Amino acid sequence: MLIVEIKNLTVQYPDVKALDDVSFGVNQGDFLGIIGPNGAGKSTLFDSMLGLNTKYEGTIKFFGEDIRKSKNYLKEIGYVPQKPIFEKNFPATVSDVVRMGLRNESDEKKIDEILQQLWIHELRKRRIGELSGGQLQRVFIAKALVNNPKILILDEPVTGIDQQSIELFYSILRELNSKQKITIIWSSHDLDAVNQLANHVACLNRTLFFHGESEKFFSNDELVKQYSEASMQEHMHHH
Amino acid sequence: MSLEILTYSFMHRALISGIAIAILCSIIGLFLVLRRYSLFGDAIAHSSFGGIALGLLAGVYPLWTAYGISIASALIITKIKDRYNISGDASIAVLLSSGIAVGLVIIGLSGGFTIDIFSFLFGSILLVSVNDTILILSLTGGILIVILLLYRQILYSTFNEEQAKVSGIPVEKINYLIVFMAGLTVVTSIQLVGVLLISSLFVIPNVTAIMYGKGFKQTAIISISFSIFSVVIGILISYIFDITPAGTIVLLSIGLFAGTMGIKSTGLLSKH
Numbered sequence: 001m002l003i004v005e006i007k008n009l010t011v012q013y014p015d016v017k018a019l020d021d022v023s024f025g026v027n028q029g030d031f032l033g034i035i036g037p038n039g040a041g042k043s044t045l046f047d048s049m050l051g052l053n054t055k056y057e058g059t060i061k062f063f064g065e066d067i068r069k070s071k072n073y074l075k076e077i078g079y080v081p082q083k084p085i086f087e088k089n090f091p092a093t094v095s096d097v098v099r100m101g102l103r104n105e106s107d108e109k110k111i112d113e114i115l116q117q118l119w120i121h122e123l124r125k126r127r128i129g130e131l132s133g134g135q136l137q138r139v140f141i142a143k144a145l146v147n148n149p150k151i152l153i154l155d156e157p158v159t160g161i162d163q164q165s166i167e168l169f170y171s172i173l174r175e176l177n178s179k180q181k182i183t184i185i186w187s188s189h190d191l192d193a194v195n196q197l198a199n200h201v202a203c204l205n206r207t208l209f210f211h212g213e214s215e216k217f218f219s220n221d222e223l224v225k226q227y228s229e230a231s232m233q234e235h236m237h238h239h
Numbered sequence: 240m241s242l243e244i245l246t247y248s249f250m251h252r253a254l255i256s257g258i259a260i261a262i263l264c265s266i267i268g269l270f271l272v273l274r275r276y277s278l279f280g281d282a283i284a285h286s287s288f289g290g291i292a293l294g295l296l297a298g299v300y301p302l303w304t305a306y307g308i309s310i311a312s313a314l315i316i317t318k319i320k321d322r323y324n325i326s327g328d329a330s331i332a333v334l335l336s337s338g339i340a341v342g343l344v345i346i347g348l349s350g351g352f353t354i355d356i357f358s359f360l361f362g363s364i365l366l367v368s369v370n371d372t373i374l375i376l377s378l379t380g381g382i383l384i385v386i387l388l389l390y391r392q393i394l395y396s397t398f399n400e401e402q403a404k405v406s407g408i409p410v411e412k413i414n415y416l417i418v419f420m421a422g423l424t425v426v427t428s429i430q431l432v433g434v435l436l437i438s439s440l441f442v443i444p445n446v447t448a449i450m451y452g453k454g455f456k457q458t459a460i461i462s463i464s465f466s467i468f469s470v471v472i473g474i475l476i477s478y479i480f481d482i483t484p485a486g487t488i489v490l491l492s493i494g495l496f497a498g499t500m501g502i503k504s505t506g507l508l509s510k511h
């Protein structure tokens with residue numbers, strides 16, 4: 001069942017066209033990896049899907065309903081931002097932050113459950129500003145998951161997370177998708193990881209130049225080569 | 240020292256009003272400090288100066304005009320700030336100076352400073368009437384109820400507006416609500432410490448409490464306790480030694496702040 005439909009999405013910022021006529025869909029239970037170099041428009045795509053950017057052309061539908069008409073779909077979504085910005089000395093513990101995400105405030109047990117599931121239960125009384133990048137990422141995943149969302153959207157941070165935490169993060173994603181049947185939309189720079197985890201791939205670089213099953217993408221050396229070259233070029237431009 | 244002062248009814252009113260204001264300023268101030276809006280209280284207080292001058296000129300009870308002017312200008316400046324993307328500190332500077340400017344012009348028109356204006360500048364907690372006390376208590380009760388009901392929404396949008404929005408929280412409305420409640424709180428608190436020292440009640444107990452490294456609720460409770468301590472002891476000391484309560488209260492809270500920094504630097508308040 002198609003639960004996300006994006007049609008002819010175009011986003012024009014004052015200086016750049018960040019997205020140009022992007023269309024794709026996501027089925028329930030999919031694990032979609034969105035790959036693209038820096039500045040490809042991944043965060044812009046997420047901002048538009050989440051109602052943070054309303055200046056777009058085209059249509060975005062969740063569960064068959066245009067997001068311009070109703071914000072109800074947000075209840076079913078957990079979002080992990082690329083850069084979780086907050087005051088460094090904000091007086092909130094890990095539990096406090098996860099609790100902020102909790103809609104039904106009487107569901108206190110859920111907080112412990114989710115902290116345990118993400119291996120951060122022993123951190124629950126620590127101040128949020130004291131955590132490492134990898135721990136912080138898991139706290140924000142916990143906050144995103146605490147309402148049992150149907151769709152998890154993750155804008156993956158580029159830096160600041162060590163290899164071990166990355167492995168743990170990947171195994172958590174895999175379990176969420178396969179065991180808990182959560183639909184995952186995940187942006188990443190790591191081709192290998194997308195190859196291993198995602199069952200669908202979208203290659204984005206302002207326009208969408210591939211969208212389909214990940215096997216089809218990764219078994220086609222020509223496509224992978226094209227993608228790598230395109231993103232290398234883009235990298236050169238940026239440096 | 241004798242305990243006789245605790246039997247005076249003006250002292251009861253002063254202490255009860257003072258405690259209510261301490262609680263209110265701590266909790267509203269905590270949200271303002273965390274929003275990097277520490278001086279907002281100051282800005283509202285200064286614009287209330289214009290309102291007070293207007294009331295004195297027009298012969299209306301000055302606090303009413305102060306409420307009207309302060310809240311209106313706080314909401315307008317917030318609107319302008321959002322609309323034209325002006326930074327928080329710049330918008331505070333505009334609000335702050337325009338309030339004083341309006342006040343000075345009106346005072347000039349009405350023929351110069353009077354005794355009344357000084358009690359608003361420096362507070363007059365020992366003079367609060369029964370009606371003032373009732374007003375202070377009901378506002379405190381009302382605002383605390385609103386904060387308790389919308390606790391998660393207010394905290395979340397203070398923590399991160401964008402994420403709060405994605406969680407379906409009406410962040411803009413919450414922001415206006417906080418500005419509105421801050422306006423009410425500031426004008427109400429003018430009677431305790433006056434226009435000039437208001438922001439100390441909003442800021443000092445909170446930056447002190449934040450240093451203790453606890454979670455949100457504990458931080459709020461620590462802040463409220465420090466604030467109540469400074470207000471109660473400050474009122475009593477100032478009466479006994481016949482000095483101004485406002486100054487004494489603020490110095491006490493600065494003492495707690497300095498003490499906390501001292502404890503922290505000796506490592507007694509270590510991180511986990």
Ligand SMILES: Nc1ncnc2c1ncn2[C@@H]1O[C@H](COP(=O)(O)OP(=O)(O)OP(=O)(O)O)[C@@H](O)[C@H]1O
Pocket residue numbers: 013014015016017018036037038039040041042043044045082
């Ligand atoms: N709010 C904004 N205003 C103007 N331009 C923007 C804005 N946000 C992004 N851009 C521009 O839009 C383009 C796409 O940016 P975006 O952040 O969506 O890329 P991204 O794929 O998320 O990159 P990264 O991998 O570095 O996170 C970039 O050229 C960026 O400079």
Ligand SMILES: [Mg+2]
Pocket residue numbers: 042043044082155
């Ligand atoms: Mg991005």
